Amino acid sequence: MITYFRVRGCDLDVAEDLAQEVMLAAYTRSSxxxxxxxxxxxxxxxxxxxFLQWLRRNRREVETVELEAALWQAESRSPDPLRTLQxxxxxxxxxxxxxxxxxxxxxxxxEYHDIAEVLGMPIGxxxxxxxxxxxxLARRFGAP
Amino acid sequence: MRxxxxxxxxxxxxxxGLVELxxxxxxxxxxxxxxxxxxxAELSLWRGKLAEEAARVRAAFETSPDQxxxxxxxxxxxxxxxxxxxxxxxxxxxxxxxxxPFCGTGTAGAAVQLAVQRSMVHGQSENPATWDLFxxxxxxxxxxxxxxxxxxxxxxxxxxLHVAQV
Numbered sequence: 001m002i003t004y005f006r007v008r009g010c011d012l013d014v015a016e017d018l019a020q021e022v023m024l025a026a027y028t029r030s031s032x033x034x035x036x037x038x039x040x041x042x043x044x045x046x047x048x049x050x051f052l053q054w055l056r057r058n059r060r061e062v063e064t065v066e067l068e069a070a071l072w073q074a075e076s077r078s079p080d081p082l083r084t085l086q087x088x089x090x091x092x093x094x095x096x097x098x099x100x101x102x103x104x105x106x107x108x109x110x111e112y113h114d115i116a117e118v119l120g121m122p123i124g125x126x127x128x129x130x131x132x133x134x135x136x137l138a139r140r141f142g143a144p
Numbered sequence: 145m146r147x148x149x150x151x152x153x154x155x156x157x158x159x160x161g162l163v164e165l166x167x168x169x170x171x172x173x174x175x176x177x178x179x180x181x182x183x184x185a186e187l188s189l190w191r192g193k194l195a196e197e198a199a200r201v202r203a204a205f206e207t208s209p210d211q212x213x214x215x216x217x218x219x220x221x222x223x224x225x226x227x228x229x230x231x232x233x234x235x236x237x238x239x240x241x242x243x244x245p246f247c248g249t250g251t252a253g254a255a256v257q258l259a260v261q262r263s264m265v266h267g268q269s270e271n272p273a274t275w276d277l278f279x280x281x282x283x284x285x286x287x288x289x290x291x292x293x294x295x296x297x298x299x300x301x302x303x304x305l306h307v308a309q310v
Binding site for chain 1: 151152154155156158159186187189190191193194195197198200201202205206207211214215218219222223226227238241244245
């Protein structure tokens, strides 16, 4: 959960604070969970809402700048900084929707049906956007 | 539609989820069509590369055990402030949700059921003393099923919850 917020541009203190908010919300709203199998997407829905609320509170925009800033920051701890930057460049080439889906799929390692549940879109749309994102990356950057 | 294969079928083939029969047909086509094979190979390469790079990102943001410990303590304090008192059943449900990611729904349900049975011997009712016993049983079971860390987590969360007398 901390990684979820950090990858989206929050510094460690903010990420910890938001992760706590998610845990608190999950505990107090656990009766609203429709099915236990939906626990993970449900938790990420809470995380997504928490993040959007935080952005609104801080009057910041969900844009690439934050992701890039976060990945630059992560560079210092990464054994191979250039590669982290490469991921950031790839994500910057996608639009906000595609980036959101690719982060959930690859960084959070979520299944398609869980991504569909978190973002409230049909599973086919999720697959379609992932497919198109890869085509976009291939056109823009060639072979990885 | 390209070479009799729709883009949707390509998506499902590449992203997973295509039924076996169709997957076999696309596989045959790929082995006979260099153009589609090149496109498919490029997209598959991106799939692998993205997973690899994302793993590096995760590693760069990895949370240390100290950070996690601090986060858990702070979260429990916050939860305690907002929800000072729990019924026995609410608290059991919370622990069950907590352990499900470690051991799956079925095992978590069975462990909870067994821990409740062991804690309610001799007609005990749902009270703070029974709760302590339940936490101890649940923690012991989780330690043996999912490892000592899971057992410790159950204990840490369990003892932090204030279960009210019915």
